[in-house]
Amino acid sequence: MIRFAFLIIFICSAAWAVEPDEVLTNVEYETRARAISKNLRCLVCRNENIDSSNAGIAKDLRILVRDRIKEGDSNEEVIEFITDRYGEYVLLNPKMSFQNLLLWISGPLFLLLGGLISWRYAKHKGQDSTKELSEDEKTRLKEIMDD
Amino acid sequence: MIAELGHLAVIIAFMVAIVQSVVPMIGASKGYIGWMDAARPSAIIQFLLIFFAFIMLTISFVTSDFSVKLVASNSHSLKPLLYKISGVWGNHEGSMLLWILILAFYGALVAVFGKRLPIILKARVLSVQAMIGVAFIAFLLFTSNPFERLIFPPFDGKDLNPLLQDPGLAFHPPFLYFGYVGLSMTFSFAIAALIQGSVDAAWARWVRPWALLAWITLTIGIALGSWWAYYELGWGGWWFWDPVENASFMPWLIAVALLHSAIVVEKRETLKSWTVLLAILGFSFSLIGTFIVRSGVITSVHAFANDPERGVFILLILIIAIGGALTLYAFRANSLRSSAVFSPISRESGLILNNLLLVVSTIVVFIGTIWPLVAELILGRKLSVGAPFFEIAFTPFMVVLAIFLPLGAILPWKRAQILRAGSPLIGALSLSVAIGLLIWSLQTGGRILAPIGLALSAWVILGSLTDLLMRCRMIDIGFSAGLRRLINLTRADWGKTFAHIGLGLTIFGISAITAWETEDIRVAKIGEEFEVSGYTFIFEDVSKINGKNYTSDMGTINAFKNNKLVAILKPEKRFYPVQRMPTTEAGINSSLKRDLYIALGDFQDNGWTIRTYVKPYAVWIWIGCLIMAFGGLLSMTDRRLRFASTIRLKQK
Numbered sequence: 001m002i003r004f005a006f007l008i009i010f011i012c013s014a015a016w017a018v019e020p021d022e023v024l025t026n027v028e029y030e031t032r033a034r035a036i037s038k039n040l041r042c043l044v045c046r047n048e049n050i051d052s053s054n055a056g057i058a059k060d061l062r063i064l065v066r067d068r069i070k071e072g073d074s075n076e077e078v079i080e081f082i083t084d085r086y087g088e089y090v091l092l093n094p095k096m097s098f099q100n101l102l103l104w105i106s107g108p109l110f111l112l113l114g115g116l117i118s119w120r121y122a123k124h125k126g127q128d129s130t131k132e133l134s135e136d137e138k139t140r141l142k143e144i145m146d147d
Numbered sequence: 148m149i150a151e152l153g154h155l156a157v158i159i160a161f162m163v164a165i166v167q168s169v170v171p172m173i174g175a176s177k178g179y180i181g182w183m184d185a186a187r188p189s190a191i192i193q194f195l196l197i198f199f200a201f202i203m204l205t206i207s208f209v210t211s212d213f214s215v216k217l218v219a220s221n222s223h224s225l226k227p228l229l230y231k232i233s234g235v236w237g238n239h240e241g242s243m244l245l246w247i248l249i250l251a252f253y254g255a256l257v258a259v260f261g262k263r264l265p266i267i268l269k270a271r272v273l274s275v276q277a278m279i280g281v282a283f284i285a286f287l288l289f290t291s292n293p294f295e296r297l298i299f300p301p302f303d304g305k306d307l308n309p310l311l312q313d314p315g316l317a318f319h320p321p322f323l324y325f326g327y328v329g330l331s332m333t334f335s336f337a338i339a340a341l342i343q344g345s346v347d348a349a350w351a352r353w354v355r356p357w358a359l360l361a362w363i364t365l366t367i368g369i370a371l372g373s374w375w376a377y378y379e380l381g382w383g384g385w386w387f388w389d390p391v392e393n394a395s396f397m398p399w400l401i402a403v404a405l406l407h408s409a410i411v412v413e414k415r416e417t418l419k420s421w422t423v424l425l426a427i428l429g430f431s432f433s434l435i436g437t438f439i440v441r442s443g444v445i446t447s448v449h450a451f452a453n454d455p456e457r458g459v460f461i462l463l464i465l466i467i468a469i470g471g472a473l474t475l476y477a478f479r480a481n482s483l484r485s486s487a488v489f490s491p492i493s494r495e496s497g498l499i500l501n502n503l504l505l506v507v508s509t510i511v512v513f514i515g516t517i518w519p520l521v522a523e524l525i526l527g528r529k530l531s532v533g534a535p536f537f538e539i540a541f542t543p544f545m546v547v548l549a550i551f552l553p554l555g556a557i558l559p560w561k562r563a564q565i566l567r568a569g570s571p572l573i574g575a576l577s578l579s580v581a582i583g584l585l586i587w588s589l590q591t592g593g594r595i596l597a598p599i600g601l602a603l604s605a606w607v608i609l610g611s612l613t614d615l616l617m618r619c620r621m622i623d624i625g626f627s628a629g630l631r632r633l634i635n636l637t638r639a640d641w642g643k644t645f646a647h648i649g650l651g652l653t654i655f656g657i658s659a660i661t662a663w664e665t666e667d668i669r670v671a672k673i674g675e676e677f678e679v680s681g682y683t684f685i686f687e688d689v690s691k692i693n694g695k696n697y698t699s700d701m702g703t704i705n706a707f708k709n710n711k712l713v714a715i716l717k718p719e720k721r722f723y724p725v726q727r728m729p730t731t732e733a734g735i736n737s738s739l740k741r742d743l744y745i746a747l748g749d750f751q752d753n754g755w756t757i758r759t760y761v762k763p764y765a766v767w768i769w770i771g772c773l774i775m776a777f778g779g780l781l782s783m784t785d786r787r788l789r790f791a792s793t794i795r796l797k798q799k
Contacts, residue, residue: 018668019668019748020668020669020671020756023668038535041533047388047389047390048387049534087529088530088531089530089531090411090531090535091530091531092531092532092533092534093534093535093536093539094518094532094537098525099522100518103347103514103515103518103536106511106514107507107508107540107543107544110506110507110510110511111503111504111507111544114503114506114507117383118496118500118503119491120490122496122499123491124492125417125489125490126485127494134446
């Protein structure tokens with residue numbers, strides 16, 4: 001198992017990503033291809049995009065992306081084309097679908113929730129400015145004074 | 148014999164830890180002084196025993212004793228000495244022993260230097276610390292024994308994964324573990340405070356140095372790991388949002404929040420229960436991180452042991468520790484009331500905002516990290532969450548944090564008027580906006596990120612300097628008098644300034660490298676000349692090199708700027724025969740202005756594939772981290788906070 005895991009590292013990260021013969025001469029197309037590639041996952045690697053992976057499948061995908069661009073697809077169409085064939089596993093940036101709702105809204109949601117709580121806390125803290133000392137505090141004050 | 152001695156020492160340490168976790172705790176609740184006193188010697192003995200075991204394992208590695216299974220599968224007689232030693236923790240079992248060693252070390256530190264801690268608090272802290280120890284030593288003994296022998300020892304070992312044979316990675320785990328485990332200390336203090344039912348300024352003062360130490364080492368550990376990825380993985384990425392990286396990043400974020408909220412407890416005796424909760428959360432994320440890394444439950448670039456038995460064991464530890472702590476918290480947090488008053492616009496509120504942003508961003512990282520697992524288990528869908536998600540979902544929080552940082556840092560305690568308190572910052576603000584606009588107008592068609600990031604970094608740095616200037620009142624009282632005040636500022640004040648400036652510099656490095664990096668990929672013949680963003684490179688030659696345990700193709704590429712030689716780059720393609728694994732060693736020339744970065748690829752069609760990058764201001768990412776850590780160190784050595792002199796208030 002460990003061997004296998006190392007093998008995966010070996011295939012993927014032994015450094016060769018985009019190779020010179022893949023690069024498109026059209027600069028705009030190439031820039032778009034690179035941007036798209038950064039969002040697509042190399043299927044046999046661990047958390048690596050196809051742009052920086054050395055695996056054969058990543059190379060195939062890179063060429064496929066470029067072919068689709070040359071065919072005149074928009075960025076979204078290219079991504080859709082690839083997702084249709086390889087499943088959503090290939091997307092490093094998961095879709096904003098209903099099932100992924102919690103994933104996408106967790107940040108804003110918790111910010112709102114935490115923000116409300118802190119706001120109420122801070123307001124509450126601003127109000128009761130003159131309060132009697134509690135029994136605990138009285139005894140402690142006495143202790144300190146006695147010292 | 149050596150390995151058996153080590154094994155025996157761990158078993159005895161296990162029993163000592165059991166005693167240490169039970170006896171002082173009972174003593175503390177019954178008021179038996181003698182029972183409480185047992186905590187001190189047992190913490191020291193436990194540490195010495197684990198240390199002894201660690202030395203025994205190290206000896207096995209250094210002498211290449213291949214009858215020990217762990218040595219046979221992770222070392223090789225030809226390996227350089229440094230990697231024989233770092234090989235001790237370059238594997239699952241050894242790294243767990245290191246984890247336990249550091250845990251025991253922290254316990255011993257409290258025992259030795261905590262003379263002034265109230266005896267009841269100390270007994271409870273050490274007892275909780277020992278409970279964690281019991282859990283992890285049991286884990287080591289029952290699932291991951293590093294001292295296991297082989298009946299038929301091999302002639303030579305299988306060697307350490309070559310990717311790990313690197314100075315950056317040799318020291319990355321120890322620092323990281325110092326950080327992870329350091330948070331166990333604040334956790335133990337939090338549990339002790341909950342049992343005791345009180346938290347006061349003195350408690351915050353005792354906790355802060357531990358939180359600082361954990362945070363400093365985590366910062367350095369993360370920076371080392373990122374630096375390693377930068378030069379070793381061959382395409383100059385420095386952060387991948389890999390689950391293993393996130394595992395260390397989450398405790399770091401919580402530690403930052405904890406450091407700031409502990410200031411509020413110390414200065415204003417408020418936010419007590421929240422700070423205790425953060426202390427619990429910090430270590431919880433360390434445990435979650437350990438679980439993620441050790442169980443291999445979430446696949447990632449860093450491949451380690453994949454053994455369900457171990458995963459389940461750590462999961463149990465995790466559930467008991469976090470569940471137990473949170474239950475205790477639910478019952479006792481109410482007793483930690485505080486009566487201090489502050490208005491919605493005040494330093495207190497600023498720090499609450501800091502905590503809010505840090506904790507929510509931690510939650511985002513956490514959910515993003517476990518989402519693939521959740522989706523597969525619950526929704527039955529295989530999906531990925533990678534860097535693009537985190538860039539969208541996480542970065543905005545850090546942007547908002549950086550926007551509010553200088554303002555929050557300059558607000559007075561209790562009550563403030565935002566316009567009056569903020570007015571000294573107008574200079575810093577306008578200058579930063581001007582810098583942003585200037586860069587925006589200068590760059591043609593580049594990403595919007597550069598002007599925003601650079602304006603933010605200028606704002607954070609200039610804001611910190613303004614804060615410093617205000618503190619010494621140099622404008623009011625003249626230069627020399629101001630200078631004297633400046634020198635006399637406490638180390639905690641200096642620490643704050645350095646840490647914030649370090650953050651600003653890291654933001655600067657990140658923005659610059661992300662926005663302005665240029666790349667060139669080509670097949671080059673020997674003698675070929677090519678140009679990348681103003682630099683001329685000449686591909687001189689490639690030669691075969693024999694290393695101690697590898698062979699290598701080493702390229703030589705000279706870089707010129709304006710016809711002057713500025714750097715000779717030597718990128719390598721190494722091959723480690725024992726593991727039959729190639730690695731790349733990028734040729735890097737660093738300066739404060741830019742990194743020239745070249746990686747050498749395969750030979751094809753009479754030429755070599757060469758990837759060249761010019762990465763502007765890349766080193767500032769790590770310089771910023773070091774300055775942050777230095778700021779933490781200054782703060783930690785502040786006279787009022789030193790472990791040894793944590794006194795007063797309660798004790799007198």
